[in-house]
Amino acid sequence: MDIQVRVWRQSDPSDKGRMVTYDVKDISPDASFLEMLDVLNEKLILDGDDPIAFDHDCREGICGMCGMMINGVAHGPERATTTCQLHMRHFNDGDVIDVEPWRASAFPVVKDLVVNRGAFDRIIQAGGYITAPTGTAPDAHATPVPKPDADAAFEAATCIGCGACVAACPNGSSMLFTAAKVAHLGLLPQGQPERDSRVVDMLEAQDEEGFGGCTNMGECTTVCPKGIPLTLIGRLNNDYRKAMKKR
């Protein structure tokens, strides 16, 4: 496949940035989108140009690092995948593909396609923990967990913190992410002692970071690579109301 990519180039946070067009030739349809960028970067380096900065780590859909907007869609046209698991066969020979960083004020651009997602870390620091006694690990069956709760907690825990939900949301809201983090601990017996303070503190942290409010648009869940459901936002709101009543 021969394609053209128009990539957002921004040398540092103070640079205004611009789209730059590159030709990329002879790409296998079985290459991943990141491998296509690797090929382009090798050419840029050989030509003495600055390679395109983009985040990646696992390249197997579990670290959440490889976020970018592809043709205006978070993680690209396939939806519900990560960029590292998006393959070039989803594009056509001759296509012109726009590649941009996440666009959200809470995720400032560091360079090119790399954004700072430290805001997510600070939301987790505000409440994403449990109190547990130190010492030897308790017996695995010491605290029974009903199977439906275990399954729901596991589903919520699959959130990889990629930020696609924020990038897709017209409000730049992080509610799906926060809801997943609140639910995966709040559904388990071990998460009950901090259940009330967790939801209040994490929502306050979210607001302080400048994320927008949720208006139930639902764009977040359509791009979420882990299928985190909107129902978790309803659960979060419910937990928040109960916690505030007790104050």
Ligand code: SF4
């Ligand atoms: S909720 Fe989904 S889209 Fe949002 S950070 Fe978690 S995995 Fe990514």
Ligand code: FES
């Ligand atoms: S590089 Fe880890 S999820 Fe894509």
